[in-house]
Amino acid sequence: MKSFFEERRCLSARELQRYADHQLSTRQVHEVEAHLLDCPLCAAAAEGYTEHSFSEADAAALEELGEMHFPARKRVLPRVWMNRAAAVLLIVAGAYALWQYRAATRHQAVFAAYYEPVQPAYLSLRGAAANTDSSPKPELKAALQLYEKGDFEASIVFLEQHLKAYPEDDQAGLLMASALLGSWQPGRAIHILHQLEAGSAATEDLYWLLILAHIQNNELDVASKLLSQTAFQGARAEKAGLLEVELGH
Numbered sequence: 001m002k003s004f005f006e007e008r009r010c011l012s013a014r015e016l017q018r019y020a021d022h023q024l025s026t027r028q029v030h031e032v033e034a035h036l037l038d039c040p041l042c043a044a045a046a047e048g049y050t051e052h053s054f055s056e057a058d059a060a061a062l063e064e065l066g067e068m069h070f071p072a073r074k075r076v077l078p079r080v081w082m083n084r085a086a087a088v089l090l091i092v093a094g095a096y097a098l099w100q101y102r103a104a105t106r107h108q109a110v111f112a113a114y115y116e117p118v119q120p121a122y123l124s125l126r127g128a129a130a131n132t133d134s135s136p137k138p139e140l141k142a143a144l145q146l147y148e149k150g151d152f153e154a155s156i157v158f159l160e161q162h163l164k165a166y167p168e169d170d171q172a173g174l175l176m177a178s179a180l181l182g183s184w185q186p187g188r189a190i191h192i193l194h195q196l197e198a199g200s201a202a203t204e205d206l207y208w209l210l211i212l213a214h215i216q217n218n219e220l221d222v223a224s225k226l227l228s229q230t231a232f233q234g235a236r237a238e239k240a241g242l243l244e245v246e247l248g249h
Contacts, residue, residue: 152182
């Protein structure tokens, strides 16, 4: 198992605090101290965490440090200020990284909150494909069983085989798009949904999946515009209203 300190340029404020509070295991302590040997910034910050508690006075000290004018000759600054400045710098950098992470994953959180796999009940075993044989095709039956278990990636394989034989099966195509979203493949899902829309297979489920596909693809403006242009009914209308508010934030 990889250490949670591996492949990081610097230690986070939380890691430094845990190190200062002696909350790390022996192995983790060794890993932190090995990093401190190679990183003066983290070493200074760690010393700042270990020796000093942060208060409002730290802000004043940092402000005074920033206003100092240094002469031509090198002036040695008080070590405690440098340690505090290094620790605060890491805290600020960590906060900014957290903000970037939250902004980057907002579309993922919105998608997860509103995505529900299309229920395959309408894809009845009497034959979803337009054919005269009422018995389900083996590929479709296997796809349905896997889909109902939430194994979307495996169901996609059988849905592809089924759609090659029955490309006119719009319901299976819609199920395919839903499975693609369940396995986080928004590009393919959007392509299939646009094909279904062009073939006069436009339904409420289709547009709902298309909106969610654009959200998953981090195209929130496109999703918002499509949402405002689509009328939903019943419980879906209530969800659409909540989603519209979410996208408007």
